[in-house]
Amino acid sequence: MHIEMKGINKAFTSNQVLKNAGFFLKDGEVHALMGENGAGKSTLMKILTGVYQYDSGTILVDGKEVRYKNPQEAEKAGIVFIYQELNVLFDLTVEENLFMGKEIANKFGVCDRKAMRKKAQEIMDKMGVHIPVGAVMSELSVGQQQMVEICKALMVDAKVLIMDEPTAALTQSETEVLFEVMKSLKAKGVSIVYISHRMEEIFALCDRITILRDGEYIDTRYIKDITMDDVVQMMIGRTIGERFPQRHLTIGGEVLRVENLSHKSLFHGVNFSVHAGEVLGVSGLMGAGRTEIMQAIFGNLPVMEGKIFIDGAEVKIHNTRDAIHAGIGFITEDRKTEGLLLDKSIAQNIELANLDRVSNRGVISNAKRNTLVKQGIEEFRIRCFNADQECGSLSGGNQQKVVIAKWVYKQPKILILDEPTRGVDIGAKKEIYNIINQLAAQGVAIILVSSELPEVLGMSDRIMVVCEGRVTGIVNAAEADQAKIMTLATGGNIA
The missing domain is CATH 3.40.50.300 (P-loop containing nucleotide triphosphate hydrolases)
Incomplete structure (x- = not known):
């Protein structure tokens, strides 16, 4: 799926959050979207998926102009957004969260719990997630809840998957499992928009990168053609020096x-x-x-x-x-x-x-x-x-x-x-x-x-x-x- 966003403008009251922003996604690529907090990354993707309506601009999907009214329309078109803010019902089980609005019914129109449990377990096994599908969400850690959210998105036959800080709550081993799933999806032609502040992930995983700064489009580059210092310079408009400040401190009692x-x-x-x-x-x-x-x-x-x-x-x-x-x-x-x-x-x-x-x-x-x-x-x-x-x-x-x-x-x-x-x-x-x-x-x-x-x-x-x-x-x-x-x-x- 090809997606092109051109000249996107969006204001909330007097606050102009996007100014002539743009983005272009190719088939089967992992495309990083980076910028400082508040640069407009999530807002741009929420506009694509119909969470927000833009003030002006153009969105083309496979060459046709679209304007999704809500996330459900975008999802039917094959575009799924995994939000940074967890979208879970804490009083329900993992299985119930996975199938919310997508329940499997038997021939009598009643929820087929057995079929749902089997499919839920298949998805969890595919992701390498060892969480009981009958566990209540409130009993899980933030990282485990995040993995359930990712599993929920993979249950949809997505052509484009937007991931907003998907590894923020994951440890190294869970991140490696997620990366393997992403590589598998990419091999099947699924395009992935990857929003993250973790430079190592961007350079290990992504094909191209688009930078936003203060709501404006800055540049799109191939990862192989840039360095981390280049990315930082484009993101914040200045060099940042050493990544971790030097420590020359006296440790006391x-x-x-x-x-x-x-x-x-x-x-x-x-x-x-x-x-x-x-x-x-x-x-x-x-x-x-x-x-x-x-x-x-x-x-x-x-x-x-x-x-x-x-x-x-x-x-x-x-x-x-x-x-x-x-x-x-x-x-x-x-x-x-x-x-x-x-x-x-x-x-x-x-x-x-x-x-x-x-x-x-x-x-x-x-x-x-x-x-x-x-x-x-x-x-x-x-x-x-x-x-x-x-x-x-x-x-x-x-x-x-x-x-x-x-x-x-x-x-x-x-x-x-x-x-x-x-x-x-x-x-x-x-x-x-x-x-x-x-x-x-x-x-x-x-x-x-x-x-x-x-x-x-x-x-x-x-x-x-x-x-x-x-x-x-x-x-x-x-x-x-x-x-x-x-x-x-x-x-x-x-x-």
């Missing part, structure tokens, strides 16, 4: 120590420590228990046994309030449901997390509130219309900056960052890395949980690897590489 922390089914005998000014990277495969360990330290999960020490003194953490009082901050991996109030403004999100800083004797001071919020927008370079803009209308990277801002201003001793750059463009990633280094320079103990091995290796002083709920090794970053980390992540030993 122990701030956090965990001894024999255990949960009845999720993790066992966890021991580690973090020092002032140190970045402890945490790596492991999906379901290894990384996030669960951090949730327990933050009081979100009950522990069966174990001790937590802060500044050498044992602390009892029964809930998140205890953790915050002890000086622990937690930037969750799921910013949309756990990190932000999406229907509230930037100002309200920052204010609610810092009431003690913006109030006098229990009464909110507008002057203090406005000063803190203005500082947050400027310091963290949050791209927005104003402080009253709802967080749900911000791009993913700017949402993440709001989450970071509200926690940084609480001035924690220990800051846990769980997938802090998921779905964030390369320019915003560099800004987040600089913030991490600045906090470390101020003596904050940082725990960085990430599924991106280059990020863990590039930002950490030490790396703790988790496999099946147990810590299989803690190595100095200077002595680590991807092979060693993956060996430990799969239960192996390193010399």
Whole structure:
């Protein structure tokens, strides 16, 4: 299927989000669509699939002008969009989510559960996804939910598959499985639009790349003809320097120590420590228990046994309030449901997390509130219309900056960052890395949980690897590489 989008313009009220944007997709190619958060990538694809209607421009599919009224029309034409924002019903099972609106009926017009279960299992097996089809979606991790979404899209006989940050919640092994499926689809003539901020994926997988910047078309190039530096230059209009900022920090005394922390089914005998000014990277495969360990330290999960020490003194953490009082901050991996109030403004999100800083004797001071919020927008370079803009209308990277801002201003001793750059463009990633280094320079103990091995290796002083709920090794970053980390992540030993 050939798709050509020319001169696409789109404005939301007074905000012009696309200005003469364009895109051209060929048969059987994997085509990267890149740009900073807010550049208009997802909006352009939502216009193609009828989620939004464009103000002007032309869309041609196989030479014929089209204008899909809704995603269902686009899907019938063979164009399927896997959204970055999960589109699942959490109270239903995996099987029920897969067949929502596509139920298989028997000759009596009744849902054929057996046939649906069989087909669901076939799709899951094809993807290498080991999730029970009868599992309730709310019981799954974000990464597992993402894999179910991908499986759901593959149930449609798609000619074009649009993937918006499909690997953001996946670990290395799940990503490799997805890539094999994509290669198989490409071999069958399926075209794939691949939206991602992960440069390694783009250069390993894609044939061509189109760049948008500030809603405008910049260029389309063959991957073999460009470098990562070229892509960054086109995306942000400037060079960005080294991908990971240099760390020349002095590591101080122990701030956090965990001894024999255990949960009845999720993790066992966890021991580690973090020092002032140190970045402890945490790596492991999906379901290894990384996030669960951090949730327990933050009081979100009950522990069966174990001790937590802060500044050498044992602390009892029964809930998140205890953790915050002890000086622990937690930037969750799921910013949309756990990190932000999406229907509230930037100002309200920052204010609610810092009431003690913006109030006098229990009464909110507008002057203090406005000063803190203005500082947050400027310091963290949050791209927005104003402080009253709802967080749900911000791009993913700017949402993440709001989450970071509200926690940084609480001035924690220990800051846990769980997938802090998921779905964030390369320019915003560099800004987040600089913030991490600045906090470390101020003596904050940082725990960085990430599924991106280059990020863990590039930002950490030490790396703790988790496999099946147990810590299989803690190595100095200077002595680590991807092979060693993956060996430990799969239960192996390193010399």
